[in-house]
Every structure is written in structure tokens, then in C-alpha cells.
Amino acid sequence: MISPVSATYIYPVSAPPVKNGVLTFDEQGTITGVFTAEEARERQLKNIRHYEGLLAPGFVNTHCHLELSHLKDQIPQHTGLPEFVQSVIKLRNFNAQEREEAMAKADAAMYASGIVAVGDISNQPVTKPIKQHSKLYYHTFLEIMGFRPEQAEAIMERVKQLKDEFGSLPISIVPHAPYSVSSELFKVLAEYAAETGGPISIHNQETKEENDFFERKEGGFLDLFEFLGQDIDFYQPSGKTSLQTYLPLLPPELKTLLVHNTYTSAADATFAASVHPNLYWGLCPKANLYIENRLPDVDMMRRAGLRITIGTDSLASNNSLDLLSELNVLQQHFNVPTEDLLKWATFNGAEFLGITQQFGSFEPGKRPGLNLLGFKEQDGKVILGNELQRLL
Template identity: 65%
Template sequence: MISHISATYIYPITGPVIKNGVLAIDSKGVIMDVYTEEEAKAKQISDINYHKGLLVPGFVNTHCHLELSNLKGQIPKGTGLPEFVKWVIKSRSSDEYELNLAMLKADIEMHQNGIVAVADISNQLISKSLKISSPVYYFTFLEIMGFNPALAKDAMERAKQFKAELDPLSVSIVPHAPYSVSAELFDELRAYEEFQDGPLSIHNQETEDENAFFEHKTGEFLELFKFLGQDIEFYQPSGKTSLQTYIPLLSPQLKTLLVHNTYTSAEDVAYATSIHPNLYWCLCPRANMYIENALPDVNMLRKADLKITLGTDSLASNDSLSILSEMNLLQERFDVPTDELLKWAIFNGAEFLEIEERYGSFERGKRPGINLVDFTERNGKVILGDNITRLF
């Protein structure tokens, strides 16, 4: 049975905004057609369910840490990243029931907030059963770590075994961050490239101390390594920023998501894009404010015409898992147009995860999810509201 939904504005994402447009959908939410108001009238469609608001496809959360869901409210705000990492290590619990319950609540929260697909960071097996049974699509980034060059091969072997245990989930083995992965471990990942099942992800320049560590071997990361009991006497700084140091170590053939980018400069962007043609740039603004009380230079990133996606990070570093809330903050601070934000939050994420055949836009044959978002109009601009209703 076909039903018809209309709203003040429909955002197909891959086409122009349609005022008072109509979506034709089947009982499972598959898009059968998208009509303008005039086309719907010409077809004499009468069974239309009208809404005040914006109809948009489901959101794609390209950076989340489900395994930190039980740390909500436990870590102080504004500590800076190195101190935040210490808090995470000290606060993690081995109580599987507690963690499973927290992850389930987080999964339900994302579903209710209109998120249809998630790129999730995993270091354990514990989220596997939830991901298999969830109505949300999950792609798992299995993080690998090891700053000691002598341990690179062992770390890679453990990751490959872990990946096999996560079957049948879609999984890529990815570097955690440049300060936690040696050049030798990057080489191991590069050698494994042909066996990857999807794109890569890496935390990038989330704190000023990251650049200080690579440029001069200074900053709070030295204290973090002491806290971890790791001797890094062997390490010699490159004299370059973090991004300019590690980006040549990544395969330019694989789609790669750089996450956070809080302290990424225009020079970093120019260098990275000159040698890596498949970069995507994930913004997690509420987590950046929670940890560093800082935001990326969003207008610089926009000017560079980058493929930007959005993420929520974890409940350890955010008060909620809502892509709409991330867009609200970006619109408030940087006046990003609604249609641009929605492309970041929907299509770019689906394209990065290579799931755009189903998600990412209102097009015939897709089942991308349907969200109704409230809005206001100010000076001729559509401004996103705070409320969302998931229709499918």
C-alpha cells in the first residue's frame, strides 16, 4: 500500500528543496516517488498526511564510541584531551551488564534521534550482538594501537584475529590516532590494505598538544605516556604538524575519515588534500566543546570545499547522541546553511560508508529513513529547530 507524506519543505538532499512537496512511500518506508506540489495535484493525490516542518532522510553518524556509553556524566568538562584520556582509562568498568545496558540505551537514543547508520569505534567484542540485532546499520572501525615500533607486527596479528571474531559485521582495521600508532604499525596497516572491507578512520588534531608532540616533542602527551608507563625515549619529532607527519603513511586509495580536526590549519588541509584524494572530514563539535572547549575552523574547511560529515563521539564526551544537536551548534556558531548541514549529516556520511544505495537521499527505491524536523524562518533563511520526530 502506498501512502503520501507532505511537509512545509522536503529536502531530497541530491535535488533542490521542494516546498509543500509530497513523498510517496510503501509500508516499509521505501521511497516510491517524490512529487512537487503541482505534480501531486496533477496526479489527484488526495490521501496526503500534512506536517509542519522539514522532511529529511535519516542521519548518518560517522563517529561514535558505543563502548564508552556507560561513562555519561562521569568525566569533567574542559579537561583537554590528554587528561580526558586518563579519565577514560580510570573510569572504564568491567561490569558487562552495566555496559550492555548503557550501549542499548545509546542505540535506542540514536534511533529515536533519527540516526539510521553509525560508524562505531570498537576495541572489544561486547557490542557485536547489539549491532547485529539493531535497526540501526553499523559499520565497525576496529581500532589498532601501539606506539612502540617493536610491537607493530603483534598488534596487527591481534587485530586480524579480533576482526575475524566480529564476523558477520562490516569491519575495517583502523589506526586510533597518530600519537598512538607507530610508523611501523602504519606500515603494517598499509600492507593489509587489500584485505580491508571498507574505509578508514583516524582521530585527527583533536588537541593543540598533538601538534606540539609531533613538532617539538613537547606538551601534555609526554605526561600521558608517563601515566601509561610507556618509555618513548626512542621517539624523535618530525618537526611537522601531526597531519603532515602521518598522512603520507596512509593509502591514498582508501576512503579515509579524519575525525575532529579541531586544530587543523589551512596549510594542513592543502598538504593533506594534495597527496590524498579520498579524504572526508568529520566534525564532532559538541565533543570538542566538552573536552577542549574549542571548535574547528569550520568556515576554513567549508572554503576548502571538503567532504564534511558529522559525528556525535561518545556519551563520555557528549550529553546526548544527536546529529541534530551537532547541526544546531554549527548553525549557531558558524551560520552554516541548512541545506549544506543536511548534506554533511546525511549524504556525505552515506557516501563515505558506501551505503548510498539505500541511505543518504530521497530517491526512488531507497529506504533512507524519514525524519520530521521543526524549523523557523529568519531573514529568508530556514533555521533548524531542536525537535525531531522519526516517521520511518
């Protein structure tokens, strides 16, 4: 049997923090109880291991690109998204062994940094061997893209065949981004997703250029299409933001993650709530600073009551796949309580991926992972440090 553990604070996430609380486990590491110090004394619990720090469930990284791990330190910072996308395309042809080694290293690093589950973006099946043997739970989001309306059906059939190559691994076909998916392809995908189920993920308003493209057919995405050799003379801007243009095309009954939201306004958030009741909003702050040198309006998102999750994006746009460092950035720039940050990094992500039966909170019957975090108390508030030890 695993000995009970205690810490200065336990954050069950599904309940308020417990000072000097105690967690008990069975032989397999499944939680059997979450107790206050007084309840632990009443039960005469023995051999309790006490830690100085904060105990939290394992983290859920809702947005990662494992297949881009070989691009670490390859792309300059602050290029803006259109130029960043061009750089990724130019650097695609890496040695296969280098790419596999980089993915394996990234997978191991995520485990060591306290991550238990990952929503991973894929464009090809190269990550399959890693995912089959990983200690992490992966849900693959297989991206579909194509801006030529007449190609929508053919593109969908091609990606469905690619999906089959992942075998029995959890997987969804999802739109890459508003600027890379035609309205016709959105409709074809929506029909398929409504039949097969979600969750769905999409890059949303990561750059000002995205809204410029939809509102006025201006900005850096015109250069990107020229770089790709694509004629988009047929395209007519909607006169609305990207979110207000594409979101009504997605099935409202399916859990859907909007990732980045760097240029999402309060009006966009209000509109989104009116057309889609199952939205989650993914934040990847370090990647936003890396590419656009800007952060989303997190204060607005909190006021709007949005369900927020945390991601790392890829090593092409980040120096690590470490969720705690993402929380540290948010804590430095916004006045977000630690209790909220931990919920975003655990339960909300697990809820989006549909895995709360095991992950996301300390509750009897779950095996959510166990992270010991450093912290300090300042003006009566718990402030996260940058130290983490994975205990389970």
C-alpha cells in the same frame, strides 16, 4: 501502502529543497517518487499526510563510541584531551551488566533521534550483540594502537584475530590516532587495508598537544606516555603537524575519515588534498566543546571545499548521541546553510560508509529513513529548530 507525505519543505539532499513537496512510498516504505506540489496535483495523488516542518532523510552518525556509553557524566568537562584519555583508561573497569544496559539504551536513543546508520569505534567485541539486533546499520571501526615500532607485526596479528570475533558484521581495522600508532604500525596497517579495503577512520588533531608532540616532542602527550609507563626515548619529532606527518602513510585510494580536526589549519587542509583524494572530515562539535572547549575552523573547511560529515563521539564526552543537537551547535557558531548541514548529516556520511544505495537522500528505490524537523524562517533563511520526530 504507506500514504504519501508532504511538508512545508522537503530536503531530498540529492536535489534542491522542495516547498510543499510530496514523497510517495511502496508497501515496504521504499521511496517511489519525490514530487513538487504541482506534480502531485497532476498525478492526482490521494490521502496525502501534510506536516508542518521540514522532512529530511535519516541521519548518519559517522563517529560514535558505543562501548563507552556507561561513562556518561563520569568525566569532567574541559580537561583537555591527554587528561581525558587518562580518565577513560582509569574508568574502563565497569560492571559488565551496567555497560551492556548503557549500550542498549544508547542504541535505542540514536534510533529515536532519527539516526539510521553509525560508524562506531570499537576496541573490543562487547558491542557485537547490540549491533547484531539493532535497527541501525553499523560499520565497526576496530582500532589498532601501539607506539613501539618493534611490536607492529604482533599488534596487527592480535587485532586481526579480534576482528574475526565480529563475524559477518561490516568492519575495518583502523588507526586510533597519530600519537598512538607508530610509523611502522601505520605501514603494516596500510598494507592490510590496501588488500582488504576501507573505509578508514582516525582521530585527527583533536588537541593542540597533538601538533606539539609531532612538531617539537612537547606537551601533554609526554605525560600520557608516562602515565602508561611507556618509554618513548626512541621517538624523534618530525617537525611537521601530525596530519602532515602520518597522512602520507595511509592508502590514498581508500575512503578515509579524519575525525575532530579541532586544530587543523588551512595549510593542513591544502596538504591533505595534495596527498589524499578520498578524504572526509568528521565534526563532533559538542565533544570538542566538552573536552577542549574549542570548535574546528568550519569556515576554513567550507572555503577549502572539504567533504564534511557529522558524529556524536561518545557519552563519555557528550550528554547525548543526537545528531540534530550537533547541527544546532554548528548553526549557532557558524553561518552554514541548512541545506549544507543536512547534507553533512546524511548523504556525505552515507557516501563515506558506502551505503548510498539505501541511505543519505530521498530518491526512488531508497529507504533512507524519514525525519520531521522543526524550523523557522529568518531573513529568508531556513533555521533548524531542536524538535525532531522520526516518521520512518
